[in-house]
Amino acid sequence: MKLYEMEGFLRGKCIPGDLKVNETNAEYLVRKFSEADDRCAALSAKLNMINDLMEAAEQANKLAQEATEKLVQERNALAAENETLNKFxxxxxxxxxxxxxxWYPAIDHAPETQATDAFLAEVRAQGV
Structure with a gap:
């Protein structure tokens, strides 16, 4: 119901289309407010559920970020260890x-390590 419709209803100049037979104005208003209250409660429940899901998603995101950081640290440690072994x-x-x-230097016969080389080039580029 729009504002002008409500004003007309309260002044007795118009009747709402959803007014039930033999329903008084007070009963009509109580019913409409009750329906609005029910909708408000349903929306509030949905909002609470959405907030709970958002909180769970944020926690999952935090765990994923921590796991990613740990993997990056482990990768960096392995790359550094691999570089040390290659130097040795x-x-x-x-x-x-x-x-x-x-006798020949063993490094001349070592397999290529493109992933390590690419990672070390990236680290060196960041350090410059």
Missing amino acids: IAASCFVQAGEELA
């Missing part, structure tokens, strides 16, 4: 390659 291999390890009796 380059400086201290030798292999005998082929049928010759000569």
Whole structure:
């Protein structure tokens, strides 16, 4: 019901379309306010449920961020360890390659580590 409709109803100049047969103005208003109160309670319950879901989502997001930070720290530690091992291999390890009796630096025969190289390049670029 709009404001002008309510004013007309209260002044007795118009009758609402949903007025029941033999319903007084007071009964009509009580019914309408009761319906509005019920709608308000239902919306309040929905709002509480939404707030609870938002809180749960925020907690899940916080846990995911913490897990991500932990994984990043572990990745950084593994990359640093891998770099240290590569430096050790380059400086201290030798292999005998082929049928010759000569010894060669082991790092020359080590597998490529593109992921480590890319990560270290990224770290070095951030440090510059």
